[in-house]
Amino acid sequence: xxxxxxxxxxxxxxxxxxxxxxxxxxxxxxxxxxxxxxxxxxxxxxxxxxxxxxxxxxxxxxxxxxxxxxxxxxxxxxxxxxxxxxxxxxxxxxxxxxxxxxxxxxxxxxxxxxxxxxxxxxxxxxxxxxxxxxxxxxxxxxxxxxxxxxxxxxxxxxxxxxxxxxxxxxxxxxxxxxxxxxxxxxxxxxxxxxxxxxxxxxxxxxxxxxxxxxxxxxxxxxxxxxxxxxxxxxxxxxxxxxxxxxxxxxxxxxxxxxxxxxxxxxxxxxxxxxxxxxxxxxxxxxxxxxxxxxxxxxxxxxxxxxxxxxxxxxxxxxxxxxxxxxxxxxxxxxxxxxxxxxxxxxxxxxxxxxxxxxxxxxxxxxxxxxxxxxxxxx
Numbered sequence: 343x344x345x346x347x348x349x350x351x352x353x354x355x356x357x358x359x360x361x362x363x364x365x366x367x368x369x370x371x372x373x374x375x376x377x378x379x380x381x382x383x384x385x386x387x388x389x390x391x392x393x394x395x396x397x398x399x400x401x402x403x404x405x406x407x408x409x410x411x412x413x414x415x416x417x418x419x420x421x422x423x424x425x426x427x428x429x430x431x432x433x434x435x436x437x438x439x440x441x442x443x444x445x446x447x448x449x450x451x452x453x454x455x456x457x458x459x460x461x462x463x464x465x466x467x468x469x470x471x472x473x474x475x476x477x478x479x480x481x482x483x484x485x486x487x488x489x490x491x492x493x494x495x496x497x498x499x500x501x502x503x504x505x506x507x508x509x510x511x512x513x514x515x516x517x518x519x520x521x522x523x524x525x526x527x528x529x530x531x532x533x534x535x536x537x538x539x540x541x542x543x544x545x546x547x548x549x550x551x552x553x554x555x556x557x558x559x560x561x562x563x564x565x566x567x568x569x570x571x572x573x574x575x576x577x578x579x580x581x582x583x584x585x586x587x588x589x590x591x592x593x594x595x596x597x598x599x600x601x602x603x604x605x606x607x608x609x610x611x612x613x614x615x616x617x618x619x620x621x622x623x624x625x626x627x628x629x630x631x632x633x634x635x636x637x638x639x640x641x642x643x644x645x646x647x648x649x650x651x652x653x654x655x656x657x658x659x660x661x662x663x664x665x666x667x668x669x670x671x672x673x674x675x676x677x678x679x680x681x682x683x684x685x686x687x688x689x690x691x692x693x694x695x696x697x698x699x700x701x702x703x704x705x706x707x708x709x710x711x712x713x714x715x716x717x718x719x720x
Contacts, residue, residue: 358477359404360470361387363395363421364437365413369459373408373466380467392416396424404432405473408466410459411438411449422452430490431483433473433653437461452493454653457503465507468655475652479661480674481645489649492629501526502571505564506655519560520552532570533563561657565618568654569593572625588624591691596620599686603679605717606709612679618656619663619683625650626664640668671703681707689715 362373370388377386387402389395392415395407407425409418422434436453449456455472457465476486501522508518524530530551537554538547548554555563573589599616608616626647648665652658666673667683681704688699694715704710710718 357383357385358470358474359385359387359402360406360408360473361389361395361398361402361404363389363392363407363409363413363418365390365410369410373461376463376466377470380463381470384470392418392421395421399425399429403429405477406433406435406469408435408437408469411436419449419452422449426452426491426493430487432490433469433476434490435469455503457507462507468507472653472655475658475661476649479648479652480665481649485642485645486649489629489646501529502564502567502654505560505567508560514560516552516555519563520555523555523563524551529567529570533558533566536566559614562614562618565621565656565660568625569621572628588627592621592624594690595623595683595686598690599683602682602686602717606678606682606719608679608682612677615657615659615663616679616683616686619660619667620686622651622656622660623647623664623667623683623687644668668698669700671700673703676703676707678707678709681709685711685717 360377362370362377364370364373367390370390374386374388377384387398387404389398391413395409407422409421411418418436418438422436425432425434433455434453435455435457436449437457437459438449439459455469457469479486504522505519508514508522523533533554534549534551537557548557558566569589569592573592596617597620599620600613603613603616624643624647626643626645626649629646629650644665644667648661651661651664662673662675663680663683666680667687670676670680670684673680684700684703688694688696692698694711699711701711708719712718
């Protein structure tokens with residue numbers, strides 16, 4: 343299969359690889375056509391069995407592994423477990439015909455992403471896009487390896503996965519987004535509540551989920567869906583109080599960031615970005631990593647949060663905001679969207695006089711904090 347070359351040693355010169363494993367030759371051929379059409383710079387490796395896949399892994403270092411759950415002999419679960427241990431930085435994707443909650447939980451400890459069969463062309467393209475973003479995410483390799491080695495990641499629902507696929511399309515269907523949201527009554531009620539919230543500044547109330555989708559925008563809705571799933575008390579009966587508290591803090595940070603963004607005259611795109619990053623800023627706290635380095639807790643939470651947002655297909659701006667919000671002075675790009683999020687996080691979690699408030703960074707973007715905690719623009 344050719345000489346093995348570490349991706350790190352050939353950075354910038356090697357073509358990224360994806361390994362697709364399925365016992366049906368027609369599925370492999372279809373996947374190869376789709377990938378060559380959407381990502382012609384990627385090399386497609388194919389295997390019809392776990393043993394064949396393991397042989398390929400001896401000579402190749404793919405960024406992505408896509409495996410069918412059910413195959414003759416050892417199946418996708420066995421393969422993903424091997425890859426988790428031996429190649430933790432490979433993005434692991436499971437294909438399955440069963441997208442029930444029970445099925446998702448069965449493979450959640452092994453697969454980073456789970457997609458239904460027959461797979462959607464948009465889903466395959468989305469997977470490779472996410473892998474590219476993760477590869478370039480400014481998070482050190484120790485953290486990426488530690489995340490890849492985890493036996494359990496937070497589980498996202500079929501609704502969230504479907505929303506992600508829909509949003510990855512060149513033309514997003516509003517009707518399809520509305521249909522997906524309306525399938526969940528609790529989600530519908532919460533989105534209507536937020537769409538009518540004074541924080542968003544709408545002048546009239548709406549009882550239509552379609553109007554709510556138009557008002558909030560698809561990305562905000564997807565972020566709210568994810569936050570509700572990860573932090574809703576029902577998601578983990580053993581930590582009801584902690585999850586409820588986490589969601590409450592996340593919402594407070596997001597709402598304050600939105601208010602500050604309006605005061606800073608951010609445009610709609612940046613206001614949406616600070617709200618999304620705010621409501622998802624602490625998802626990194628859901629995971630505890632075993633690291634040999636002495637990275638502080640906030641740095642670890644930021645890095646894991648940025649990784650997960652990228653993994654789940656969010657705009658790279660949101661991941662970057664989450665990565666930089668706690669220590670904005672280290673950010674490569676300094677702007678007032680980051681300032682709004684940083685101030686909101688400090689004020690909601692630590693208080694106005696906290697030493698965590700980076701006054702030098704704020705001054706660099708023309709902002710000072712008054713004695714009353716309000717922003718003063720230069």
